[in-house]
Amino acid sequence: MQESLRALLELQKTDQDLHELEQYKVDIPNQLETMETVQSEAETRLSDQESKVEDIEKNRRQHERDLQAAQEQVKKYQGQLYSVKTNKEYDALQAEIQAQKNRISELEDGILQLIDEAETEQETLETIRGETESLIERFGEERTTLESRLSAVDEDVAVKMDERKRMAMRVENQVLKVYDRIRRNLRGMTVVPIKKGACSGCFHVIPLQVVMQIRQGRRLVSCESCGRILITEEGLEY
Known part of the structure; x- marks a missing residue:
């Protein structure tokens, strides 16, 4: 992932x-x-x-x-x-x-x-x-x-x-579908980092448990408010 x-x-x-x-x-x-x-x-x-x-x-x-x-x-x-x-x-x-x-x-x-x-x-x-x-x-x-x-x-x-x-060929097919769907529906960034505990796309507060899931990097996690794909503020070092 x-x-x-x-x-x-x-x-x-x-x-x-x-x-x-x-x-x-x-x-x-x-x-x-x-x-x-x-x-x-x-x-x-x-x-x-x-x-x-x-x-x-x-x-x-x-x-x-x-x-x-x-x-x-x-x-x-x-x-x-x-x-x-x-x-x-x-x-x-x-x-x-x-x-x-x-x-x-x-x-x-x-x-x-x-x-x-x-x-x-x-x-x-x-x-x-x-x-x-x-x-x-x-x-x-x-x-x-x-x-x-x-x-x-x-x-x-x-x-x-x-x-x-x-x-696009380097991205998993299911991930690409999610990304393209979000990109069609939203303006601006589709993949955004969490900043100060909130989605930097819509500023919705992200629960700590969800942040931990993102850090684990086992599955794609989207903001429950705007739908953007979330990554940690540090990027993808985890």
């Missing part, structure tokens, strides 16, 4: 390795998906900022066109002043000229404000672009590493599965 338990502990270690590898097969795709989401959000933020800068520039160019049109209107009305025949027509033209001059002043102020705004948003754009490019570069390297690791995991699983088959 002792030899079978030793083989069982080795089998359990292999099963733990397999569990970790299988967890990698879940975790790595999740990490890749998270990276894709973060990168997509960063690219969207960059695109939004580019659009913001472009909209400001479009608005500035429109202001400049409107300014040019207003200036041309002033010249036109000023030229007409010399051909008017009545004071009423003269006053009307002066009013139009003043209105256009007011418009020009507003447009010039607006253009200056848009220039300042464009400079600020352009600086923000360059910062975001730099951050996004750095992130894409870093994620590219990490993605390559993770994909390589994921490919290696499949190979490692195959190796560990072969190793498990060999180890």
